[in-house]
Amino acid sequence: MTTPTSPPAGAVDYSTKIPNNINLADDSRVLKALEQWHPGYIDWWMTMGPEGFQTSDVYLRTAISIDPKGWAKFDYVKMPEYRWGILLAPQDESRLVNFGASKGEKAWQEVPGEHRAALRRLVVIQGDTEPASVEQQRHLGTTAPSLYDMRNLFQVNVEEGRHLWAMVYLLHKYFGKDGREEADGLLQRRSGDADKPRMLGAFNETTPDWLSFFMFTFFTDRDGKMQLESLAQSGFDPMSRTCRFMLTEEAHHMFVGETGVSRAIERTCEAMKGAGIEDPYDINKVRALGVIDLPTIQKKANLHFSLSLDLFGSEISTNAANFYNGGLKGRYMETKIEDDHALTNAKYPVLKFVDGQIRMVEEPALTALNMRLRDDYVKDCQGGVNRWNKVIEKAGIKFALTLPSVAFHRHIGEFKDVKVSPDGKLLSETDWAKLRDQWIPSIDDGAFIESLMQPCWDRGKYAGWISAPKVGIDNKGGDFEYVKIHRA
């Protein structure tokens, strides 16, 4: 028997079936558990992953090291052969628990017994979203507006797959038999399935077209970013390190969403200018140009923003308070906030539905943590919307996209039982039914967008409804063959 030698710090060990930077070769129990989980994962990927492109060569980035200079290596890969691995940010020996009742203790390398159930739940909820989005997006390849976009979709998909691995590793390593069962459960639930749906609402919605995909990666993956960032604050160090590395990958998903929507907007504005159309609300004329009119883009944003807000849970939550107090899940950028990091007496303003009115109410900051994270999220979204508006402004068109009120079209929390317009006014059920189609994509809107979803797979070419990107991936030129399709 030979003793496996440890790879240098930061380097990824590819000698095991599962690439990793955590000396998996020395941890035979977890290695074996993951190797047993692996075939089920591949089965899942083959049946629920991108449909029709499993044999294509895709120009993907793969992490070969967690060192900033080495982790993004690009090459052609067939997706089922992607090296999904377990990658954690480097361990900082001096790291402490930075908030909650245990603030100041050394960060935990093992799960504290009293927090076991709560932590497992956090890991499972996060883990469940990762395969869900791959399932939601599996049919999109066939209507890709370019090879560049197709490649970006698949990069997002394989990285969501890797994020599932990241969570499954935590389950296998730290949660024993329960963890193994939960890991299997992650492969059994299916997005939108009536009997075994995914755990969170937005992850059971369909992603019918590419504009939805871009909106999803902009709005819904951004919820993922916020959740990962606050989990990266965790006192449970393996969770923190896992999430920190995931965040670097998540940034690519934000990029795909923001630039995807931006390019659709740019193309619409360009077509309008070319045809001399000044009025953005002259929808039929704009649509006749084969581009998506700005009011419809606004409707898509309304829909995906509101669905994503539901992911933050109830505004007032004792679970959130317990997670914080227990040192399990912090605030966004916790260590950059200057306060006592305990929130014992602090207050936080929360938008609530009280006495038939929508108004701000001061609540204990501890129970208002979901609200706080959601506020940080809205601010982050607003930045992107502002950049979209710059594109419209630059084209000289009088139109601005806005984020709807957080009370608009909600299914969870304070506003789930009331109807509210995008500008925050209460509505009767009858008025809502009448006006709904002005704010949320109608069946006709969906059919129109679908009619534009024609594949465009020539190198360097883009479908008529979307502009070319400003820069390619990995400094590649405009006509680079990002996907070699090889279809029969």
Add this chain to the structure above:
Amino acid sequence: MTISASTAPKKQHLIDPEICIRCNTCEATCPVGAVTHDDTNYVVDVEKCNYCMDCISPCPTGSIDNWRTVAPGRVYSLQEQLGWTELPKQEELSEADTAAMEALEAEVGALLADAHKGSGGKAVAPASAAKPSVNLFSRAKPLTAVVQGNFRITAASSESDIRHIVLGYGDQQFPVLEGQSIGVVLPGVRADGKPHDIRLYSIASARDGEKRNGNNLSLTIKRSAGGVGSNYMCELKVGDKINITGPFGSTFLMPNDINANIIMICTGTGSAPFRAFTERRRRAMEGAGGKLVMYFGARTPEELPYFGPLQKVPQSLLEKHLVYSRLPGQPKEYVQDRMRKHGPALTKLLRDGGTHVFICGLRGMEAGVDEALSDICRAAGLDWNALKPDMRSSGRYHVETY
């Protein structure tokens, strides 16, 4: 030419606000806290950035990889950058600043200025060339590379010992473009006790490495009798460590346009950049519309570097004209002689606004080639004296001789 630190222009690292999505990855990655942000922009503090490049590869958008050369006292402050909605254009620099721009290290700048003077005016990069990184490593802060190979590429029987040397840089970042050079810091000191001058060598491999994604590069080096630099290089063994500087050069660069015709005229080790150009075309520009035409001179086939491998390069990728001046029983033929024979074909290319001419090799070849081009043009009713400056100022005429 000497440029002191205080008067030399600076390469300033900037983030493109039109492409950046404000994901915070760069700020989280930067080991020296040089990246910061407000509600609108992410920006880089020029005082803190140490060019470590850690932030470049994790950036999902490419917005991070932007550089402006700025004159002393004209660096962009954080306040200015925070107010931007788009990147400023590269400002015109003064003559003195421009002279120092190709390489911010004075000594190397002087070497390059000298090498490029044969073009007869201010060198301009091809319009379609990628943005080069320059001066990431200096004599004071060199990059330690490891020798991965050292192969003789001229026949063992010939007097001319030319080496193909491969240097790897592990997980360190050393982004290069075809046409750039690197410096070598020689160990030891000169007889007068001062350090040896930096030796400058053209890169012979494509931007993605001698081996694709191998994080390495290759050089073509001829041993010259008694030469300290060339003998040091030619004696290197696999595994040896060597200190390099650069990359250098921001004008003698390969056009990225696939429709660009490139006429490459060289002798001896001057073929190095053209090996890089050809490899780049082969790897990344399959089916390119533009032609690659090479006039390559040597005394004999045995002394022509890469003679064997060159035979395998298909004519469809590279139109090769190998010219020998010392074939037994044959009259001497130089590159300019062969070019004269191809007058109509060359003038057809020269009339095309997408054609670039690159000359690299011994200084002695310059005059002959220039005369040949002049004669070829005259015969076709073209005025080389007018065409040359026009090509030069549009980045289509390049000379690097030594």
